[in-house]
Amino acid sequence: MPELPEVETVRRGLAPVMEGAVIERLQLNRSDLRFPFPPGLAERAQGRRILSLGRRAKYLLIELDDGATIVAHLGMSGSFRVEAGEGTETPGDFHHPRSKDTRHDHVVFHLRGPAGPVRVLYNDPRRFGFVDLIAPGGRDAYPPFLGLGPEPTGNSLDAAYLAARFAGRAQPLKSALLDQKVIAGLGNIYVCEALWRAQLSPARKAGSLVTPAGGPSGELERLTDAIRAVIADAIAAGGSSLKDHIRTDGSLGYFQHSFSVYDRAGAACPTPGCGATVLRMVQAGRSTFHCAACQT
Template identity: 50%
Template sequence: MPELPEVETVRRALEPALMGARINRVELRRKNLRFPFPEKFQSRLKGRRIALLSRRAKYLLITMENAEVLIIHLGMSGRLTLSCTPDARSKQNNTTTDPGDPKHDHVVFHLSNQMKLTYNDPRRFGFMDLVPTQQLENHKMFRALGPEPLGNSFSSNHLVQRAQGRKTDLKAFLLDQRTVAGLGNIYVCEALHRAGLSPRRSAGTLATKRKTPSKWSAALVPSIRDVLNDAIAAGGSSLKDFQKPDGALGYFQHNFDVYGREGKPCHRQSCTGTVRRITQAGRSTFYCPRCQR
């Protein structure tokens, strides 16, 4: 489920509880998720103090004081839940919400501040890794990542340059993490709708003959940024199972213009179109054929 806004929401929710805390113990309830846990995963984390929580694309990064980074990817169904240990709960009046089916609690980080962080992931498409900070950029999953959509190096020039001569459709182009890092199925659909661009259009048409950004590609970057910022402000989108680590739900799903709205009227002001669902690269695309060209 988690695309960039959901991961960012998780990061922000965890930050106050995790910053400066020490990892007392890592409880592993299986030996792998999508991939095996790295060598000596538990012992390398034991006793470490958490120095920084950050995010790259859809990856949550937890940097330890000893300059090792815990990389967490939530896959499709991964969830991080923060809760108090029974001891702490009796002292304070903390409530902890719906931890999900405990049989899918695969990792529990026991922290020095009486909190625990539980990773639950029914489908196990997520994974964790632990590498020296220095090696992060060379990590297999990070090497080819494109720019952060909310960062300075993401521009229409970048998009146009990458789109040059590409016949692949805009949907696949934007879903490709090498183009821009962090968009997934929902936010690509939403961004294209905001930009008035058809997901079926070929990426190469973003450029004009003079290789300068067309007016369409100029609209695309702000559309992407806006939809991501709006979603982050709403605490992400809660579809089937996304919750913030404190159990609260995001509410951006109520603001979708096209995603999941097949057959419903287009939300664009004065557009009379109807949202359509098609399949591209084996995944659902929602768009308005009337206002998205």
């Protein structure tokens, strides 16, 4: 499943095309994806102007001029494709190649913007993604958003916040960080990378990073900085694709070549002078990559 930096890359790639454009027609080529489309979705979107493209965790938010919001989730295989004139672009970098098979073009936004007509197509061979509609004023009560923690890119994520969430918890640190109620959109790759940067064991008890007074320890300050930095670096690189896929600006996303521990079991730990190798273990059914010598 695409992680937050991939979704943010998609948002940034689509924003110049979609923001300010009018939806002349929303074409639904089937009745459902992972879930049925909401009743009247095409009719309610027609004629609406797109004010902005946002993101909450791994959800894209298409904000309309009547206060409603179209929500899109990429699932396992979903992607957007932009077609304007003779050109075609697929915003975002992913772990696996995205489909361009038109048989899987399930949703088509027919738009008219300042540069003229353009089509934005949602393609999803496995149909684990979805497109939904939030009524005006209903975003806070939208079920997938209830209880989500702060974004790892926002100012509300700081060490004091994490100390309050971790206090007294015996849960392994990696599991605590993957809890979407603690941090929204933080996935397996970036937890592994952030823990390595902070030199903290994924098996440490989360509560061990909180002082007796309930404040953040120096280790937790270091971890918070590492989380923000690794996400920022991945977004700047265009995501964490394990293959080289061209982004909308024609450049390639290379953050995958910067992985320090993720998917590098048996390789030398990149910490200068370490000399140990990267290990893989399984926590709660997920692969964890770490250096037992550096991360304590």
